[in-house]
Amino acid sequence: MNRLLLLSGCAALVPGALASQGTPSSAARQAPAVYAITNATIVPVVGPRIASGTVVIRDGKIAAVGANVAVPAGAQVIDAKGMSVYPGMIDSGTRLGLVEIGSVPGGQDTQELGQFNPQDNVLTAVNPHSEHIGITRANGVTSVITSATGGLIQGSAALIDMAGWTPYEMAESGQVAMVMTFPRVGGGGRGQGGRFGGQPQGDATEMQNRQVLDLYTYLRNAKAYNERSNPVPQNRAYAALGPALRGEVPVVFDVETESQIRGALAVADTFKLKVILRGAQEAWMLADTLAARKVPVIVGPTTESPANSVPYDAIYANPGVLAKAGVVIAFQSGDGGEGNARNLPYNAALATAYGLDPEEGLRSVTINPARIWGVGDRLGSIEVGKTANLFVATGDPLDVRTQVKHVFVKGELQPWDDRHTKLYEKFRARPKP
């Protein structure tokens, strides 16, 4: 209760009269205040740790970091003695904002009809007031990739921060990647396919093969369309693929099996796409190839059962095998509305128990995803000039026992007003009946 009151109090104290200094964070009605987090172990993620230092936040950005940084006059001071500062974590695969309660009709808004919807703008459907946002943020996950599901081309993925009055204020980027699925070929059900999985089954295989052809045909047509100087009639769907076909934005392929991975790489080669793989439970089979081709892989969720045909630790060990081979990896929670995005770091933790270096595990939820998604200059580490998405915690965020105490998004200290904290405080205070 104390914590809740204290932090709500802090938020209310933010002076509204200070003029905004051109911050990109339009989320703030009030100008962002100046904060100083002092006496903290600073974990920049890039570069060495600072045993006891200060982080100064001003105008939404990290203004100073170091052991001998002075606290600016008028700064709101957070004494983080015994605690650590980490960059906000980035979840590389969610449906956040699109699903409130999956089982309720109207509770999810993720899947458009048809196989090809490159023109769909995911931000349109992101509910900035979803209860999931505050809950995700409360564990130090300050940004997520959110995108739609279904079909072969799902549209744009957005990178959104876990605060903001509108989807557009939340967005670091409304279109960080084009999302595609390479259809499963020659396999059984989810998690059972691939080289070691089920057998191709008649009609299903035919349909999958047709889907592969459909994908190629669609992309060829889109490429031809985008090569024309003044196409009439205009086709918004083909046009939406222009940036991806020109290599200006990456294409993220949701895949699981080895054959899907090979298939996605072949599409990328054919159309010269900048490719990111996501899911990719069987990527360990192609670790050297992926490293040589510099294809980043979004791994996870590790909270899935492996196929029956692979060793018991295959899902947990996959990220470590990739990282050791030199593949740049990042994690996704795969949160499809179940509220798991807050557990992003524990996906990485499971991998560190089975071969992933713990430091790389931490980078895989911070700086690696920032770089993969093209925002490595703005997010993912504690460095001067970066957006102040960061949190103060009692210890290693990969350790479940660690408690997150303060969260900043775009330089603003976030109130503890999420649904779970509120219910906790309310019922913890229930008098004995």
Next chain:
Amino acid sequence: MRSLLLIPLLAGLSAAGAAAQQAAPAGQADAAVPLKAPIPPAGTLVAITNATVITASRGTLEKATVLIRNGKIAAVGANVTVPPGAQVIDGTGKFVMPGIIDAHSHSAAEAINEGTRSITSQVRIEDVLREDGLGLYRSLAGGVTTLNVLHGSANTIGGQNGVIKIRWGLPVDSLLFAGAPPGIKFALGENVRQTNQPQLPGRTPRYPRTRMGQEEVLRDAFTRAREYQAEWKAYEAARKALRRGQVEPIPPARDLQLDALVEVMEGKRLVHAHSYRSDEILMILRVAKDFGFRIASLQHVLEGYKIADEIAAAGTGASSFADNWAYKLEAYDAIPHNAAIMAERGVVVTINSDSDERARRLYQEAAKAMKYGGVSEEAAIRMITLNAAIQLGVDKVTGSIDVGKDADLAVFNGHPFAPASRVEMTLIDGRVFFDRNKAFTLEQLIEQLKRTRINTTSDGAP
């Protein structure tokens, strides 16, 4: 998470034919299930030495030895002498905790929902157990030794449970936990209402469709069970009073459904009640009180934190997810502090998996009770060990590392709650049933594939 919706499979009873048929006869609830293969030969000695031992009952012991004789824990402590001839497992740098007990599982069950009727207390999970599911092996590799294998949540009064130990590799009848009290699954809320299932054309909706109807199913069933119990009591009394020359009284018709419910009322069968919302939980606590029995455990009990005092007063256990929420309307008020609040108010709390996947990392789930609400480390350990043993009525024989108990143990390479820790070894009755050093791992598969020179050319293009 998909499995949480537990869309009831209308499992035919014929599935039972494929599996073992052994079990205590109905009506003899306290009869021990025969135990066949797993007891190690007499005189077998195993010692895990120089380990950090998390007892779950008496704190954590450093540089301690756990001595196992004939499958039971014979000694625990820093000053235990290892007798000659003992098989020694070097525990240096390792953490030993009690084998994890998953208080809500469906592993090993061929089918879990006989959902065609609202009352199916006659069906038994024991009859549909399989010993060969990979889920079992993988749970074992996550340090799990005991499972409460429950019927599904398709109907108000479901089937009888089976408590098992994961004696992987042994015949199916070796799985059953000898002496574990029998139990039964009840269920409330959305799954029973079938609100999250498509209404198939031509299919008659099944009563009940509301929580009110669920209460009525319970009260009606136990009213009939009471009458049935009275008929049998009258019959037994008449037989006892029978004098030479008098006509033998006629016994009442045997009713397998009501037999199980009579056992519930007589305290011989534990009720594990799937429930989410505080209102339905209060309802079932009242029904139980009115018919003179105790609910052994509320399963899921996501809103238990709202009525923790009432649950504690009823002497009822709570077995919850660590932090799942929002997957159904009735899960929208679930909070990760649920376990902590209930524990604070005196409820015996466990964290369960309800999933082959979560069972693999139940130790990580239990740690969330420390994070959210700040329970102590030992209390969080108990939520997957001793407390579960209490809820299942087996705490005298397992659930903690104490002399005389079964040697059900999980050996980790670090603290079970630490991020990079994994299970190295799992023992049941003093026998090693999982050993990572002997397990087939991804690393080994990769080596194997390298030796067989997998073709790595790209072949995905049509």
